[in-house]
Amino acid sequence: MGHTVLVCDDAIFMRTMITDILTQAGYDVIGEAETGAQAVEKYRQLKPDLVTMDIVMPDMGGIEAVREICKDSPEAKILMCSAMGQQALVVEAIQAGAKDFVVKPFQPSRVLEAVQRLLG
Amino acid sequence: MDLARYTALFLSDSRDHLQRCNELLLAWERAPGATAPVAELFRAFHSIKGSSAALSLEPVSELAHAAEQVLGAVRQGALTPSTDVLNALFTAVDGLATGVEAVGRGEPPEGDSALIALLCGLVPPEQGRPAEVPVVERRLQARAGTETVPAGLPARQVRVDLERLDALVHAVGELVVARNRLASIADREIGSELEQVSGRISALVGGLQSGVFRARMAPVDEVFDRFPRMVRDLGRELGKEIRLEVQGTEIELDRSVLDALTEPLTHLLRNAADHGLETPDERAAAGKQREGTVRLRAERRRDEVTVVVSDDGRGIDRSTVREKAVARGLIDPNAPLPDATALLRLLAHPGLTTRSKVSAVSGRGVGIDAVLARIRSLGGRMELKTVAGRGTTFLLHLPVTRAIVRALMVGVGGERYAIPFGMLAEATVHEAPESEVTLRGEPLPTADLRQVVGLSGDGGDSGPLIGKRPAVVIDTGGRRSALIVDILLGQQDVVVQQLAQPAGLPGWVGGATILPDGAPALILDPAALF
Numbered sequence: 196m197g198h199t200v201l202v203c204d205d206a207i208f209m210r211t212m213i214t215d216i217l218t219q220a221g222y223d224v225i226g227e228a229e230t231g232a233q234a235v236e237k238y239r240q241l242k243p244d245l246v247t248m249d250i251v252m253p254d255m256g257g258i259e260a261v262r263e264i265c266k267d268s269p270e271a272k273i274l275m276c277s278a279m280g281q282q283a284l285v286v287e288a289i290q291a292g293a294k295d296f297v298v299k300p301f302q303p304s305r306v307l308e309a310v311q312r313l314l315g
Numbered sequence: 316m317d318l319a320r321y322t323a324l325f326l327s328d329s330r331d332h333l334q335r336c337n338e339l340l341l342a343w344e345r346a347p348g349a350t351a352p353v354a355e356l357f358r359a360f361h362s363i364k365g366s367s368a369a370l371s372l373e374p375v376s377e378l379a380h381a382a383e384q385v386l387g388a389v390r391q392g393a394l395t396p397s398t399d400v401l402n403a404l405f406t407a408v409d410g411l412a413t414g415v416e417a418v419g420r421g422e423p424p425e426g427d428s429a430l431i432a433l434l435c436g437l438v439p440p441e442q443g444r445p446a447e448v449p450v451v452e453r454r455l456q457a458r459a460g461t462e463t464v465p466a467g468l469p470a471r472q473v474r475v476d477l478e479r480l481d482a483l484v485h486a487v488g489e490l491v492v493a494r495n496r497l498a499s500i501a502d503r504e505i506g507s508e509l510e511q512v513s514g515r516i517s518a519l520v521g522g523l524q525s526g527v528f529r530a531r532m533a534p535v536d537e538v539f540d541r542f543p544r545m546v547r548d549l550g551r552e553l554g555k556e557i558r559l560e561v562q563g564t565e566i567e568l569d570r571s572v573l574d575a576l577t578e579p580l581t582h583l584l585r586n587a588a589d590h591g592l593e594t595p596d597e598r599a600a601a602g603k604q605r606e607g608t609v610r611l612r613a614e615r616r617r618d619e620v621t622v623v624v625s626d627d628g629r630g631i632d633r634s635t636v637r638e639k640a641v642a643r644g645l646i647d648p649n650a651p652l653p654d655a656t657a658l659l660r661l662l663a664h665p666g667l668t669t670r671s672k673v674s675a676v677s678g679r680g681v682g683i684d685a686v687l688a689r690i691r692s693l694g695g696r697m698e699l700k701t702v703a704g705r706g707t708t709f710l711l712h713l714p715v716t717r718a719i720v721r722a723l724m725v726g727v728g729g730e731r732y733a734i735p736f737g738m739l740a741e742a743t744v745h746e747a748p749e750s751e752v753t754l755r756g757e758p759l760p761t762a763d764l765r766q767v768v769g770l771s772g773d774g775g776d777s778g779p780l781i782g783k784r785p786a787v788v789i790d791t792g793g794r795r796s797a798l799i800v801d802i803l804l805g806q807q808d809v810v811v812q813q814l815a816q817p818a819g820l821p822g823w824v825g826g827a828t829i830l831p832d833g834a835p836a837l838i839l840d841p842a843a844l845f
Binding site: 205212251253 | 324354364368
């Protein structure tokens with residue numbers, strides 16, 4: 196059994212891409228969320244081993260969602276997916292409890308590297 | 316990486332985002348103080364930036380990035396959303412659409428460095444620093460609250476390729492024909508098992524048919540949604556204040572009917588903005604609001620959808636139209652003022668224009684002929700209402716589907732032909748020695764269906780009256796003509812079969828159908844005869 200992952204991004208394009216990359220590497224994407232609020236709700240429901248989190252999302256942004264998730268589950272492994280030019284936001288996300296980040300547009304190998312590092 | 320799949324996703328995603336951007340920008344333009352559209356616009360540009368960058372479409376991602384920067388500055392309060400800023404964003408949406416559509420055609424998108432420079436020039440330099448973004452972002456996202464629309468496809472829907480649906484419609488059409496034949500055979504054995512099974516099959520096929528037709532229906536909004544932006548741009552171009560009210564966007568039409576409506580509606584809306592509405596000063600002088608209103612409305616009545624395009628402008632001046640028509644020899648100088656039907660017929664005459672000046676927006680002709688021809692080819696009708704000083708209304712009555720056509724069945728030399736109802740004006744009689752059919756004293760361009768289909772003789776002895784044969788009056792784009800036949804057989808709903816167009820098929824063949832008795836019949840396109 197591969198590790199379970201929750202993919203959070205408001206763009207179906209990005210969700211599809213990340214899901215493909217992870218699925219092909221043997222991970223089990225068990226859920227997708229397109230808003231920060233959904234991300235929090237699905238995290239509580241699914242308890243995934245790892246979360247990939249976009250920063251800019253409607254409803255509740257990714258950083259807010261990280262903060263919410265880490266309030267209950269400080270051990271949550273969250274990988275931020277940020278666009279270029281959002282370094283300051285990445286810093287804030289890490290302070291909020293995210294464990295690592297990748298910058299879009301990303302190479303599949305970069306994503307997998309970060310995921311493997313987080314899951315040990 | 317499955318490039319084709321990602322490209323398809325990118326295209327559908329970006330088109331949705333850009334459409335939404337247009338809507339949001341239009342709303343923002345009306346209420347410049349609103350903050351909610353800013354957050355959603357930012358996300359839309361951001362999303363396009365992300366997916367285009369992932370596909371290495373730099374010209375698109377750079378433009379999206381520049382637009383995002385402008386919105387970022389507005390969010391931070393560093394940039395006032397002035398007309399210039401909004402116009403630049405509208406231009407950015409257009410630029411992105413051009414890039415996205417290039418990708419759709421399989422071409423590399425072209426960069427627009429001037430546009431990017433324009434956008435970047437709007438952003439105050441000290442605000443480019445991302446360090447200040449987070450606080451504002453959180454605040455704005457909190458404020459945007461429930462007004463946001465979730466991205467992606469609505470739940471429990473699938474997108475289906477139109478070709479697959481067409482194939483299904485075609486197969487069901489064949490099935491309906493076969494069912495009708497079965498029913499006519501079963502009718503010979505009343506009370507038999509065959510008749511019972513045939514009845515059951517009839518009901519099931521009927522259900523299948525309506526289900527498949529429903530699957531082909533799409534809300535008119537898919538065509539209407541582009542018009543608010545178009546009318547806004549027209550207003551700016553023409554120096555007019557125009558408000559477009561759109562209603563009935565949820566009404567559904569067959570996909571093929573809907574697609575064919577874009578052009579005529581564009582035409583009518585341009586006419587309304589350009590010819591129909593007065594300038595703000597003219598309106599004020601006439602005691603009207605400076606802002607003119609154009610309405611676009613769809614409503615459903617049984618098997619018909621009516622699309623209404625109306626304006627509260629100057630109306631069409633009947634006496635001017637009459638003068639022009641007289642000058643062109645179209646009507647008698649002593650003719651009375653044309654009524655609404657006659658007016659539409661005159662306006663539809665190619666080359667007749669009520670304007671002496673050529674306009675860049677809608678050209679010289681009002682182009683009603685093209686609109687009318689398209690509506691008729693869809694099996695629809697068009698109506699005109701106009702009141703001087705109050706405005707003009709065009710009503711387009713359209714069939715909900717094109718797969719079934721109500722037709723008048725006519726016969727020549729023992730063969731049956733179908734003429735779509737939308738083309739028919741009335742029926743009359745042709746008297747033998749005359750070469751033309753005369754309708755209320757007016758000779759009409761005339762064709763004999765016997766000659767058209769290559770039969771000899773005049774069929775005089777096959778009709779019910781010696782020396783007289785029935786003729787149908789055809790109305791194509793406002794011009795009337797007559798088609799002489801042997802016999803009128805009555806009306807019928809025919810299932811249109813798609814014809815692979817073999818070379819040399821005459822233009823007047825509009826399609827084919829199979830009649831309930833199993834015999835094939837051609838559907839005529841009378842417009843091609845005259």
